[in-house]
Amino acid sequence: MSDILSQSEIDALLSAISTGEMDADELKKEEQANKEKVYDFKKALRFSKDQIRSLTRIHENFARLLTSYFSAQLRTYVQFNAASVEQLPYEEFIRSIPSMTILNIFESPPLEGRMVIEVNPNVAYAMIDRLLGGLGAGLNKIDNLTEIESKLMSELFIDCLETFKEAWSSIHEIQPKLLDLETNPQFLQLVSPNETVIVVTLATTIGESSGMINICLPHVALEPILQNLSMHYWMDEKKVEHSPEDHRALAYSIKGSSLKVVAELGNSSMTVEEFLDLEIGDVIVLNQKITDPLIVKAGGYPKFYAQPGKQGSRLAVQILDAMMEGDDIDE
Structure with missing residues (x-):
């Protein structure tokens, strides 16, 4: 509803106040009450806007790398775009994904803790269909995923983690490693329900199929490198100090x-x-x-x-x- 009143509504409001049908003091109290906002302390914001912007840049680059990687692997039109980067409680993330889906659980030493890449069933089966020579049709039969399909999906995302490593290389050197593939989110307990996580959503198109891929990064895993996500760090990174050996090697090459x-x-x-x-x-x-x-x-x-x-x-x-x-x- 529009906040702008028409002239007739303004006249009616003034008339009601002048006749005593409405009390101006009550209107002020109501306006004050509307300014108050409910704050959920369980949904604490633990990442700054600056850090969210840095994470967005990282995963926009990750989306571009994934587009190149999957285009080569699946030999069809593939497009990934970073749709959103949000911080929310882990419990809320689990409730937001399908009851049966593809969950690629991995770790990224030296960072501690586990992370997960959730692949919408429609996208997952489009990938498998292309790998097996099909047109890339998306299905949804995750509840009876065969051993061959599980193996194909695991192999696909083991190599995919190399692009994740490359996307994060400007912030921190990590060695991502796939641990397991799960299909039921209820069996996935990365952190406590109230723990804050970053959820990166990638809009995905594979041939005629489309869907979402979600990357869940717990706060406890990223906490040691949070300072690297600030704009101050990005600017300091440009100030690289070279050793005397570097200067001598450069001078030798120039000569x-x-x-x-x-x-x-x-x-x-x-x-x-x-x-x-x-x-x-x-x-x-x-x-x-x-x-x-x-x-x-x-x-x-x-x-x-x-x-x-x-x-x-x-x-x-x-x-x-x-x-x-x-x-x-x-x-």
């Missing part, structure tokens, strides 16, 4: 590089008409006096003053002085 050096006798300018009228024997006057030093350019940048001469049977220039920043050069 072996080739550099184009040009000594300019001078230059001139003319109109297009004059250029088209040039003939053999015509003389082009340069803007360089014979007594002026030449400009020597290194890599296209003017660096030295020099005078022309000969070295044996070859033309040469002798360096007179180095150019200082701010020297005027007539182009």
Whole structure:
């Protein structure tokens, strides 16, 4: 309902107040009551907005890596997008996913604790169907998942964890390892029900099938690296200090590089008409006096003053002085 009143509603409200049908003080109390919000202490927010933004960036990159990985594995149109990154109690996450689904349980040393990638049955069977040569049809028969299907799904997500490792490499070096594959969320107890978890939802499209993949990351597992998720850390990461050995190696590499050096006798300018009228024997006057030093350019940048001469049977220039920043050069 709109918060903006029409003119007739405003007139009716003023009329009711003036006649005593409505009390202005009661309206103020009601407005004050509407400002009060209920706060659930069981749903404590343990991640800052800055950390949520960092987690969003990480998993947007993860979604791009997954798109490339699954496109190659399934040989069909695949698209992953980071739909949302939320913090909520673990109990709420368990209630939000289907009663029968694919749960890939993994750990990421040196981080402690277990994490989970929940794959919607529609997406999971589209993957299996493509692996077995089908068109990628999505089904939902998780309750009777065969050993072959379980093995195929496990192998697919063992390799998928390599992209998870790559996505997190800018924050912390982890070694994710798949522990188990479960189908019933009621048997999955990662942390206590009230523990805060990060739930990353990836919108997934595989061929004609679509669904969601949820990644559950408990707060207790991420707590040792929370400081790495701040913007301050991302900015400090750019300030890399190199050792003396790095400087020597860089200098050695640069010294072996080739550099184009040009000594300019001078230059001139003319109109297009004059250029088209040039003939053999015509003389082009340069803007360089014979007594002026030449400009020597290194890599296209003017660096030295020099005078022309000969070295044996070859033309040469002798360096007179180095150019200082701010020297005027007539182009």
